[in-house]
Amino acid sequence: MVVLAACSNSANTTTGSGSTNTKDAATTEPTAQTAAGGSTSATGTNTPIKVTWWHSMGGEVGKAATELVKQFNETHPDIQVEEVYQGAYDESLNKMKASMDSKSGPSLIQVYEIGSRYMIDSGAITPVQNFIDAEGYDLSQIEKNIAGYYTFDGKLYSMPFNTSNPILYYNKNLFKEAGLDPEKPPATFDEVKQDALAITNKTGKSGASFAIYGWFMEQLLANQGKEFVNNGNGRTGTATESLVNSDAAVNTLKWWKDLIDSKAAINLGRKTDDTKKAFLAGQIGMTLDSTASLRGIVDGAGSNFEVGTAFLPKASASDQGGVVVGGASLWILNNKPEAEQKAAWEFIKFLAQPESQAYWHISTGYFPITTKAYEQQSVIDNMAKYPQFKTAVDQLHATNLTTATQGAVIGVFPEARQLVESAVEETFNGKDAKAALDSAAKAITEKIGNYNKTVKK
Incomplete structure (x- = not known):
């Protein structure tokens, strides 16, 4: 099984999904009651x-x-x-x-x-x-x-x-330099493009960069209330078909491609480590990353710039969805x-x-x-020190639990993610977004079918 970590696409180490903590800030140790059973x-x-x-x-x-x-x-x-x-x-x-x-x-x-x-x-x-x-x-x-x-x-x-889960990280200093309100991060796809273009055009830095990570595509679909596979994302019945070529998925990929073509964003490849490094170096204004990266990102930025955090952007403000x-x-x-x-x-x-x-x-x-x-007082104190984490907690609590936000359930998920990433790369290189996702959906559906045949009923 060739696999990508659940929420950290660093494609190098896997210290647990999305964990990038760089300092041991623990100040409180857990307590426990003794259990019987020797x-x-x-x-x-x-x-x-x-x-x-x-x-x-x-x-x-x-x-x-x-x-x-x-x-x-x-x-x-x-x-x-x-x-x-x-x-x-x-x-x-x-x-x-x-x-x-x-x-x-x-x-x-x-x-x-x-x-x-x-x-x-x-x-x-x-x-x-x-x-x-x-x-x-x-x-x-x-x-x-x-x-x-x-x-x-x-x-x-x-x-x-x-x-x-994933959130949007943004550089408040670059927002100010570009004439944007640092307390008003983008909430929709259109707003992301507008703000990113402003940063690119007015600061000489790139407005954004999002790693080519299958997890992000799954999240952007769930945020629109859309499922990744059929049969209730594989929860009301065994999944048999990929839905990664749905209209919502195609439009999402077209938006992503347009960010690159318009110079609002740059493509730094599949590794979130690379987009994170560029963000911390002040080279890009916005990026997507795991909430588990928050401590490392805020500490990494230090006094160089102020890190802002926001909900994962939606395709439209009216979308009823959430994060997985x-x-x-x-x-x-x-x-x-x-x-x-x-x-x-x-x-x-x-x-x-x-x-x-x-x-x-x-x-x-x-x-x-x-x-x-x-x-716990230790958590209250930590939240005061890292107020950006409230974004992550609020986003989690604002998500309504549906089959879309519960997440897809298939036995070939690692392979499916890689196929989606390949489709994104192909689109960035000039292939039609619909055609690229059609091919990915077909391949994923075939793999799901082969896997389902191996499962004992």
Whole structure:
């Protein structure tokens, strides 16, 4: 599986979807209640249950994950979690596939959101809904727009962990230099072009640059209330056809191409790392990136310029849509003893606690998955220090949960994203947008069909 990270198209490292945090700003450590459930040996000696957690969190984000594991182990003597970094999401998933016929695999694994269909179809997991129902766990504390992605047929299959969505970042200094109101960012496609042209024409810098990233096309469609595949984005029935050549998709790509042709924007390729570097260097006025990049971008800009943030632009102000969450969730493997699965569930609950989520959010920039985390003083203080993050939270809460904003569910999502990216590149190079997306849609539909044939019914 050749895969792009869920919300960071850096195409190089995969430290978790969209994470670009450059400083460890954690000031508060999570607390936990001790969980029961240790095993007793034949000699009567209590032996902690071992939970092996495979994840794809590297760098500063990985340090935050390690700290959470440490806190859990210190407060849960009957359970000990061993974290194992397994590389990028696709590497980790391939290793899990190889381990499924043996006992060498994990108890718990972090999987990017676009791997959800495969995880369900694999038959290798125990839905977390089973544990939720068994103890009456209160799901109302979990953000509904985040839980919505991982809910299928009314059942939560995995627990959200690292979560983000895309927002518009803009350089307030360049806005002022171009005669634009720095407190009034563009909200529609037309406004993006107008503001970008003003920056290009009046400052000598490029107005914008958006990485050629399939995730952005999915988001721009969802923001118009449009689905990526048929059958309710694969949620009311198994997806069988790509809708990436819909009128909305074609018009979106034409707008994007027009930004390039009119010199309102420049094309810097597929890597969000490249657009981010250009933005931080003051070379472009606007870019799209993950909310998980916010801390790194604001810190990176420092005193050079003021970073503004805004909702993902809509095709039209009247569009009724929203954003789809990106990131990853935690899945419990069913080839482990029941006690080990329950222990993994205890760890999941610990990670979902407000204190844990406050620490995770502050350390990484990812959304808290539980609403009560926002009541933690550490989060309140962090929001005051980084007011731009309110944009991300407001955008999440302003999104109505529909099949479009829940996100598409297909077993060949990585391949689909690459096909969309190729179509965008072809269009930028002169191919008709409709023709390019028709070809992509046909190829994606064929791959969906081949995948569906492999799934046991």
